[in-house]
Amino acid sequence: MFRLSYKTFILVPASILCMIVPFVYKAGFDNTQYFTQEAYTLPFILCSIALVISIFNGRYGSLAMFLSAFACLLSFVNASYLYLSSVFFSGIPDTLGAMLEQIGFNWSFCALSLLGAMLVGIVSMFLPDGSSI
């Protein structure tokens, strides 16, 4: 029934990370124009599905992770891109660290987590499946 592989141990933490994202998003952007229910709820739904698939099947869990994280990332960016416009209105700092600091933890965490999960999914797709546990 379960086809746990080493991929599962990569994908499950990525899925959980994605499910933390909505909490951080809500903490930072609730009651602002950058908060939408779609961007908030989508990670719960999609990443739960990815998590379940990852547990049952590492091979297709990778694809599910990639698609889920990417969809969540697009939804998040669509909801909050104007936030960057306000943050960088006064100019863009010359170092990445300064830039991230200016963007703030909440936005950076959400974007980087979803991007990271998406990359984990992609890389995982190309890794050999290995044996089931």
Place this chain on the structure above:
Amino acid sequence: MKVVLSFISKLLLVIFVILYGVVNVGGQIAAANASVISKFLGQDGFNMVKDETLGADEELDTEYFKSEYSSVSDLKANGERLTQLVMEEGAVLLKNDNSALPLSSTDKISLFSASSVSPIFSGYREHNDKSSGTTNLLDGFTAAGLDVNRELYNWYKSSNYGRQYINGPGLYAIVNINDAPWSAIPDSAKFAEGYNTAVFVLSRIGGEGTDNQMFDNGESNNSRGYEWDGYNGNYLALSEDERSVLQGLKAAKDAGQYDKIIVLCNFTNQVMLDFVDDPAYGVDAVLYSGGLGSKGSVAIANILKGTVNPSGKLSDTFWKNHYLNPVHANYGQYKLDTSKIGDYYAYSSYIYFDTNGKEVSTSAGNQNGYVVYQEGIYVGYRYTETRYEDKVMGTGNAGNFNYSAAVSYPFGYGLSYTSFEYSDYSVIYNAETDSYDISVKVKNIGSVAGKESVQIFLQKPYTEYDKQMGVEAAAVELVAYDKTDLLEPGAEQTLNMSVERRDFAKYDSYGHKTYILEEGEYYLAAGKNAHDAVNNILAAKGFSTADGMDEAGNANLTALVGFADSENDKRITSDDLLLYSTAKVNVYSDKDADGNLVGKLITNQFDNADPKIFDGGVNYGENALGGAWTYVTRNNWAGTVKYAVAVDEATGYVSSYDRLNNFVRLVKTDAIKAGLDFDILDEAASDVAYPTFGSTQTAWQLIDLRVDENGNPIAYNDPRWDELLDQLSWDDYVAILAGGLYNTPGLSSISAPTSNTYDSDLGVISKYNMYPSGLATKLNDPDKNTSPATYVDNGIVAATRNLDLIYEYGIQWGEDCLWAGFNGLYGAGANIHRSPYLGRSYGYISEDGFLSGMTLAKMNLGMETKGAYMLAKHCVLNEQETNRCGAASWANEQSIREIYVKVFEVAIEEGSLQGVMTSLNRIGTTPAPHHTFLNEVLRYEFGMTGYNVTDSGMPYMNTANCVWAGNDLPINGVSHTVPDIPETGYGHLAQAARDCVHNVLYTVVNSSAMNGFSSDMRVVRFQPEWEYFLGVATDIINVAIIPVVVFYIAIEIWVGIRRRFF
């Protein structure tokens, strides 16, 4: 084979899924911001085409606004000429001991300081080093025939000394002075043979986004190892290195190696001038230039040589000691923010407290910063001169105040190489105009030709009622000025000016809540500066130097009006108390029962910005956090004036540079929170009728509403405007309201062209080839890739006090717009120089609202002749750059109206200023797109008819709120999603949107955007190229992804089968 196919299928899937997501979601974002993208790509999506069937008059000249020039080079040459002319009339001679100036023909110059090779041309940090067409000091001086020490100049040029921009010259910059100490300058250079005159160039620069630094807050060394080398972190004090050079020059002068030490004040933010009369530095002459602009160096050379006689008058008080300026007890640079910007610390505004006295969070959407203008109306000379007068008169608990410890040169000050005598001063009431006609004869009693500006100051009485009700009255206010022609020695000229009687009224914030004209003694005094005028009034009151005046006054240059004994006066009585409580008649005026037009009733509009009133005054008085506080009052100076540090009022001695907690501490109450969260869409529905949409009763095109059949401009309130607006659809509204970014969007339904705007405090800075509609591009001018002249600081423009010259300057700005293809300008600057540390001082004009307003008025009238509209900025209470976004400015209504809004009042009423750019701060709890301010005050009271644009929008603004507020055009950063308002209950918002569209179109039709437009021209919408290509790419990817997915699935199935069965 299996592995390869599997890899390829996965790769294709990943690529196409990413592309699919990007083009579809990105396409949505692009569509929502289409106008912004089109603008940046130069594809506005509109074409003007001729409809041959309409058969318009072929003879009609459609170049409604014409240029006086035939080429860019001619235009630029005139711009550069004007920068020289303005500097020659605007540079202010502050000190000239022993007739050090003008120089003799044998004097030779050594230029000192690193800034001598890199002076300030434009006060705008980011632009300064890219300034166009500038002449440096060496070339300017040499061209004027002055001999400059090149060895010294070249040494500075090759050295590593000079301004350093920490974090670049941009919006978060902090500037390091980094001048060469005296010891580092080679003897051969600083003591070059024959160079007997030292000119020390003292430069400071400002910029957008960051105020200059007054305190180091213990951060004298940051992680990059820079030092703030202003004294004790004070950028507007001499650095130790600069002091060493001046001291070295003094020693050299004592040793006979130099004859004269001249300081050229090339700063846009005023440096404390405590050193100019200090014997340790031996300064002989001081000349203030501000930013030089293109040819200011030549003008300065001409003044030094004496071929031009200086005639500028200061637009600000020049402080000897900024620590004695009470504004700084409540100026933005207070708290070391915990959020760093890169490696650099930024200074925030004050942060609201909770009821336990603990600061609330610094984040939360720009909702927690604030500043209180506790000084009230007492800004700049209104403070120094009023407290001085009270000190002399022994009134107002003036305490240990010592004028000479605080002020180096008063507002309006400026020397000449000749002397002028004022006589025959006359003030006569003119009943027909309800104003006082003033004349004064000016005679040149010196030996060289020169010009003189006469400034008229008004003193209003400070009554018992005022003391009880918190109404304040400055000792003097500038109310009129004029300048003579060039007067030869012995020549004289009579200047005639006028002051409206309604200017005598004071704003009563708490009693009558409108303007009041009280019974009492009013003085109109001529003065060479504000201090001179006060002394003249004091003399008229019978005071003398024996009473503590620092100079005797001339009572003959004052007129006592509003008093029974004065001649030709209309006596002011208690019946006049509310005489000017209605606005002047304008296009918004209503008719009374008799059919006469009456101005709008004036009453408080800023109660939500005054802690004394807002939320029941819980942040004011006995229950306020940190104890009771009051606005500064001349009824009790010593008890209400606060300073930023421990400073001795009598001597100016600072015993500790540690910042005192003298700022007003505000609690973020529930009422403040509710005010911050206001959203018009949350408000109750109204029964206001919706406007008419899509009417076919008329078929006006915008061009039809430019002029009537007799060629007269069609008025803002002409009924034809209603008919044209009725024709529009809601989609037309949305197209206008969602599309403003450096332009007003075109509209094909009424053939409204796009108008282009440029964003700058100091005229056009871009190249002349910005738009195809510009003459430079149309004529394919060989110099179209060049930029206009670099214009001088706006404070210097005002310092000329020459209204004709300022008008000519405005025409030049309009010409630049015409040639570059701009139809309007987001500028000039209109905020008040509340503090010298204000980053954008270069673009703003003065500490005085009337002087700023008159300057803007004349500039705008000049620009209008070329069809360029001015949107003065930034409206309002925006006297801070650092952390300006969202910070709440709190002030009382009298100071708002008499100081900060005065600029716009004068510019609109005297110069038909068409619009403003709002600021990023809040007015009290309300964002600067402020409903009552923009509508009730700027429009209904002052009569403004053009459109208002937001500065870059912020999270606390949205399109609906901007529209409701009368901030007609939200620009970038504001969500451009115009809400689909329900079909019932939101008529008030729909009507507000209609007003916004009206304001935009009225501005456009009166601008050069209509050039080339006749009644047979039509505006046709087309799809911009980027939209087309994005659409095609989306279609391709949406189709292509299907076989990719099928391929992936097929391969997966195939692989699965092979796994299972083989």
